Amino acid sequence: MSFHLNHLPARTAKPRNKGITLALDKGYSIRQAEDFCESSALYTDIVKLGWGTSYVTQNLEEKIDVYNRNDIPVYFGGTLFEAYVLRDQLDAYVELLKRYGLRYVEVSNGTILLSEKRKLDIIEQLSKDFTVLSEVGSKNPNDIIPPYKWVKMIRNEMNAGAWKVICEARESGTVGVFRPNGEIRSGLIDEIADQVPVENLLFEAPQKEQQVWFIRKFGSNVNLGNINPSEVISVETLRLGLRSDTLFDFYSIEDEQFRDFYPGNGSQGLSEQK
Secondary structure, rough: OOOOOOOOOOOOOOOOOOOOEEEEEEEOOHHHHHHHHHHHHHHOOOOEEEHHHHHHHOOHHHHHHHHHOOOOEEEEEEEEHHHHHHHOOHHHHHHHHOOOOOOEEEOOOOOOOOHHHHHHHHHHHHHHOOOEEEEEEOOOOOOOOOHHHHHHHHHHHHHHOOOEEEEOOOOOOOOOOOOOOOEEEEEHHHHHOOOOOOOEEEEOOOOOHHHHHHHHOOOOOOOEOOOOOOOOHHHHHHHHOOHHHHHHOOOOOOOOOHHHHOOOOOHHHHOOOO
16 A cells, blocks of 8 residues: 555455455556556456457457466456357367366356356356356346345355356446346345355456445445446445445544544444454
């Protein structure tokens, strides 16, 4: 940090198991990736090369190397995984991951028809050699999955070997755990979080209002994904209560007259972050 400020919430440090910020690279050039890492590597835990962008990215190996040099793991988007599975080329996909030295892999079925059993078998297979992030939820806004089924799928995928389970929202934040207008399906989130440890979940939250909601609900160390690289610093300030949206959620003021005046949760909010 450039300077010191008292009474900030306790943030986990890299390599993090919780408080993860996953950035979505939609096609950065090598120079853009270098600039991004210069400003935001400390606050970025994983970079996803969105959907199938890696297939058409020039100088892909060199760009991956930029992230590797800055201690940021990279993985290919779930849609590329689904494109390979759709063509019955899973083995070729595994060889592709090894060719580029990737340690992380996403297993999803947000678009293709992939049975739960087949998906669990793939997670179990890949988890022997890779860190698996599985994804639950459909990219079809009309496909509403009941909460009990979300919980069941998440538990099964964790048991099969997934490190984290991603709760689908797309890069638009309008499907899965969100309604088409971007509104959060809070009842669904409550039911999932009541039965699954939150640190095992990674919530896709591309919109600022969504990021604020999750941080306020679960604290500074909630796992957030599909963050625009240009907004990683912004998300970190939300986590620390250094943006107006969360300024009064994570502070501690000893003087009771000020504590009564401001509607924050004071030192209690700080203790909950540790």
